[in-house]
Amino acid sequence: MSDNAFTLLNETLQSTLSALGYAQPTDIQQQAIPKVLAGKDVMGAAQTGTGKTAAFTLPLIHQLLEKGVKGSTRVLVVTPTRELAQQVLEKVAEYSQNTPLKCVALYGGANINPQKNALAKGAEIVVGTPGRLLDHLHIGTLNLGALDTLVLDEADRMLDMGFISDIKRLMKKMPKERQTLFFSATYPKQVMDLAYRLLNAPVRIEISTCNSTADTVEQLVHPVDKKRKRELLSYLIGSKNLQQVLVFAKTRQSTEALANELKLDGLEAEAIHGEKTQGARNRALEGFKSGEVRVLVATDVAARGLDIPSLDYVFNYELPHQPEDYIHRIGRTGRAGKSGKAISLVSREEEGMLVAIETLIDQRLPQEWLEGYEPDLNADKEHHEKRGGRGGEKRRLKRQLIKKSGKARR
Known part of the structure; x- marks a missing residue:
């Protein structure tokens, strides 16, 4: 294996990466790029923020350039959420900016007509959520007959959200002889079982311990009564003068209620969740990135695909239903080697969820009782x-x- 996997890539790609400041590949990129280039099926496991997207998009762009641009869909990347589809699209556009390759993102919550028009012009790479991909297949605007490679990005989340039947329907529309890649931060048993059924002699690449959290994220638990959580959250944001805070709650109702209460506390806050239109979600996210919105309250739909530079703090206002989602939530901070802090406000009703999280990540999370907010x-x-x-x-x-x-x- 090369000391630098980027040197295996097309010269145009190498020049683009150099201009973008990519000098050394991350561990997942160093190990995955040669295997993908060799046409192997791959199961890649690595923590969030370690460059998984580049690990599969770079070698696939290389393969398309080597084979020649033909306009038909050759690569399909399936994602569980709209946000993640947009993020993958942005990265592909960034890496392929000096090539004739075209990429289109297909997801629900947005007008289907612009997507139809983009597909009509030809796109070698398509990124999308399962439901909207099936919509395009049904109306005949998407054809997967010439597909070379299928990528399931965040495969564990795909199963959590009940997409397995949709994925199987998609696979019936594509050639059986193809390259298939699974990339995710966690690999529960059901994902492993699915991977071995769908992949052909896959190469397993595991960076650090599977289901582990990044060393760059400091984790802390504040025990507090459920009825005082919002009060404590506002106090912590104010006392630490935090200007960009991502807060996770479990449901649409709780994200909306919390955002409204934080506004009453004088904090500029917005909520994003799966039932908001894509336009509303984009506006809230852009306001958060620009600093106009101080607190972004999100359901787990935002745990995947949010890439916010230099996000220092993530709060778990409510612990997630699935312990694996804890890893993805706190993975929004401490990215690309930077440090971050993840604080969980845990009531006694959530003690079982906390134990499940600690069992999954195989570590006990430090707890601190704050004066004035003791349970x-x-x-x-x-x-x-x-x-x-x-x-x-x-x-x-x-x-x-x-x-x-x-x-x-x-």
Whole structure:
């Protein structure tokens, strides 16, 4: 293997990468690029922010240039969310800027007619979400008969969102003889099982421990009563004078409610979630990037595909339903080698979710009780006594000992 995988790429690509300031490939790029160039099926696992998109788009652009531009769709990248489709499109456009290659992004929540017009002009690379891709196949504006390579980006999220049947329908419309690539930050068992069914003798590339969090992200838990979470969040943002904060909540309703309450606290906040139009989501995100919006409150739909330079803080206002989503959430900070901080506000009702996250990432998260925001131990006692009598009392006593010692859980 070359000491620098970028040297294996087309000269035009090398010049573009040099102009963009790409000198050394990341670990996932160094290992994946030669395998993709060799036509191998690949399962790539790496933490968010390590350059997975370039790891598959660069060698695929190289292959298209070597074969010659033909106008037909040769590469299909399937993503679980609109935001991720847009991000991949931006990266492909950036890397292929000095080539005749065309790329189109297809996703719902946007007018289908401009997408139809773009496809009619020819696009070698198509990026899209499963539902909108099937829409175009149904009306005949997309043809996958000449496809060379299929990429499933964030495959674990694809399964979480119930896209497996859509993916299988897509695969029936493409040649069986093709290159297939899986890239994701986490690989639960169901994703592994799917990969081995759909890929042909795949090469496994795993950078760092699978399902691990980045070393560049400092993680901290603040135990707090559920009813005081918003108050504590506003206090932390104000006291630390944070100017760009990404906050995750579980549902559309909770993101909207929290954003409205933060506005009442004097913080410029916006909510984004899957039921907002793409235009509204884009405006909120652009306002956040420009600094007009101080706090962006998002559901897990925003955990994939958000690439915000120098984002220092991520807050988990509510822990996610799926522990794997915790990794993707906090992966929005500490990207490209920069440091970041992930703070989770955890109520007693979420203790089971916290344990599931700690089990997945194989580490105990440090906890810190903040003065004035300590959980109500009497309420804790009532809660646990209702659920288990003596067991609840033991947990209450343990918490009292932790509080008296003034130490975080180790």
